[in-house]
Amino acid sequence: MIGGESGARLPKEGRMKLMATKTSPIGIIDSGIGGFSVALKMQQQLPHENLLYFGDGGNMPYGNHSAEEILTMTRYMLRFMEERGVKALLVACNTISCLIDRYRDDMTCPVLSVVEAGADAVSQMAVHKVGVISTCFTHSTRCYPDLIGKKAPDKEVVSHGCPDLAKLVEANVGDPAGQGILDADIQANMDALVNQEKIDCCVLGCTHYPLVEKNIQRLYPGLPLIDPADQMAKTIAGYLQENGLVNDQPGKGTLDIYTTGSVEEYREKAAKVGLNPVTSVQDYPILKL
Template sequence: MLTKNNPIGVMDSGVGGLTTVKELQKLISTENLIYFGDNKNVPYGNKTEEEIIHLTRGAIEFLISEGAKVIAVACNTISTIIDKIAADYDVKIIKVIDPVVDYIKNSLNVDKVGLIATNFTVKSGYYDKMLGNIKVYGKGSPELAAMVDSGKIDREEAKRVIRIHMEDVLRAGGDIKHVILGCTHYPIIKDIFQECYPEINFINPAYEQAVAVINYLNEKSILKDEGTGSFNVYTTGASDPYNVIMNMLNMSMPEEIIKYEKELALL
């Protein structure tokens, strides 16, 4: 039986989902958090659907084995296909895309938005389908997530890549005021996006996902609202990028960064 003391599980293809962890820490510091990042196989956005599903199952099953009372899929690419396997698990799975779609529909009076994401996310058309009458002008980036995940971010190179993708979006969409950062890696360098395009509102889905997780736990009366929360990170890859990115995000550091040794082998 799940209790308040069971942890919130957060998963991503790499370090990007730490943006969701940061928002959770800011909103409620009493929760226990466990993070799984598959840095060995990042980025997922350049893989096939079959490969993504296989890797995702491994991550979900690990978090369930650790007692996760809810799993936040802090990866846009995984979120586009998670409905195909979510029913196989008893734990609640909260995607990163749906909360930001609700925010756009309910809080922004717009008829179009921009989207910068992985190739897989853009090609899936998931944002287009979910946003309905709101036109989405999307551009996929094959390299930006991996650049961030390395922890070795060259600001000038990041600016160059961002400008290439953003100019494609603005050329196609015209007078766009709001752009979704459709990969949780991207809010880590939101300041670089903002420096290049100060007039654009770059939407961070991590905050909306964190709110959705807390609302769900409240509804189920399993929100841990007392004491001090723990935080542990598991990664299939190197730990160094985590230290770099968490310092960049100015977030609470984990008790441990643990190497996950079990193979999440591709099919």
């Protein structure tokens, strides 16, 4: 929730703040293309909003870095967004979201965490045993079990870290030849959750995973999947409405994508996942660790 326990905090005293307007963009940051799933939900549910996306593809995957390295890379993206005056920031990377309390005060705009959104979504469901698949780093922080436990203490959470799935999604999404590779890795990570743990639903705890939601549904028909991006879109829509920041332009909003990775790959993957329009895809210098 924006403004609550895990929502935005007021800017630090004395800090200059760019005035947000209705046409100011909503920022989305991620370690790679996984946040495209969040951008897609935003385009579907808030089609008039301008979006500014930063994917740190040159340092992907974040889940294999140390916490201090992740914070350094995250602050690099935060400065980018702050300099461009975004009216809200969506942290579309679960790995980054787990460390939100260590960087949220770096921003002068509201910051919404995908983990917070996922926990909110779970708390509204009439289920008992909740599975969570995520990167190994996200799994190791216990951010999902801890936050779901606070919001819905009646639910049992079974968390599982997937070492390679995000990287495989990044490489194979939209490629028919790569679907077998994806299916095999999904099954290696989820079979025990579904067949032994008997989970009632599964949180897609990495924004790469909704990009292969159809694969998961085909492999485990009937298993409810929770995409935190749905809740993110609802929460940000409420915030914009309450603060008079809804973009009321008549046409579709813009989507400008910046990446430290391959511009051509990002342009190709954006088209494959259905992002439309994509106003520009531009290169941005990588932060050398």
